[in-house]
């Protein structure tokens with residue numbers, strides 16, 4: 211086989227595996243939306259069969275053979291970002307798949323699946339004790355996984371790299387140091403402010419049928435076409451990219467809180483716009499895949515917050531909302547915006563506002579790091595959690611359910627995942643700032659219902675790039691600077707100083 215034949219084989223192999231993965235995604239989507247109750251056992255067997263097939267294909271020894279042929283050839287030196295990144299990403303994936311011993315991989319899969327079921331029950335009953343042995347085991351297995359994957363500085367780096375290629379503990383530590391004081395300080399100023407938020411504006415009675423219609427109008431306005439996807443209702447909102455021309459979203463409507471459906475939809479639509487913006491000709495190869503969770507989250511947070519909670523957006527969208535909920539006609543734009551952006555420390559991360567959200571993430575990052583540095587024993591997690599909540603947000607969860615048991619991530623063995631949420635916010639602000647500078651005043655474009663220039667800018671600078679650059683390189687190329695928390699801090703300070711009439 212010539213190197214060029216080997217490359218073509220790798221390419222086809224990668225594409226075919228992606229078709230299988232997308233079948234699994236579709237089956238998973240169905241399982242969370244429309245499957246009849248008695249269909250679950252059969253679905254689990256379908257999923258297991260697909261997972262086995264996908265794993266066999268991803269560890270096929272022929273990959274190694276073809277990769278070495280390609281890596282030692284001229285192909286690996288061509289001036290073509292697509293070819294080069296495909297080769298290096300195939301290598302990265304193959305090494306990851308094969309570095310973890312089979313018994314550890316099996317044990318991790320089993321412990322994660324059991325951990326999630328145990329967590330669901332424990333969460334329901336507020337029962338930390340019953341979940342603890344699972345968590346302890348998952349932490350220990352992840353320590354073994356980090357060792358197997360290898361790292362330069364410390365084990366946590368290996369786990370982080372799974373979700374955010376190239377991110378390191380030391381980079382994140384300095385990022386959170388940069389964020390901590392400004393966020394805590396801003397929160398303090400807001401709490402001392404005399405501005406009163408009328409929270410009943412968004413917490414009232416909102417017909418679900420009208421919410422659905424409103425959400426459809428809003429996501430369509432920003433560029434998400436229902437020819438390329440659909441909106442359904444689930445307990446936990448999510449977005450899933452099935453393939454070119456098919457990326458679906460779900461949301462959760464709450465009759466007593468309009469924000470849950472609206473901002474959930476805008477968030478997930480942001481994820482889907484990214485998937486739909488990947489280059490279809492590169493489908494199934496790294497050049498046509500999303501690059502990291504942090505970049506993915508930057509797209510959802512940008513549309514949800516920087517666009518969806520902005521004055522410009524509601525100058526345009528408030529009249530649409532009034533068509534469905536005429537009571538908004540009696541509310542001034544200022545009061546409306548304040549309700550949309552109300553800041554209030556709470557125990558639950560997924561309900562947190564823009565100012566407190568990253569303090570929730572920082573708490574999890576610090577605890578994870580302490581666990582993987584062996585500075586914190588898993589049994590001390592609930593107390594350490596309470597202590598940090600008090601320190602950063604001034605509140606303390608009354609139950610473990612509102613504290614250490616609230617997120618699903620750890621129960622599924624996902625450590626190193628949380629920081630990608632903050633990276634998403636940080637990237638989003640930096641990207642938005644760069645787009646605003648290039649495209650002119652985005653806010654006045656939004657006020658006219660004009661979102662295309664921003665979407666096109668994101669398509670060119672982020673979506674089309676796929677994995678031909680690392681997350682860091684994408685931010686650098688799009689904004690001219692390496693990732694920094696400064697834009698996010700400035701964005702929050704300016705926005706909330708206006709809203710809460712703070713002296714800057």
Ligand code: ZN
Nearest residue numbers: 477481507510
């Ligand atoms: Zn998200």
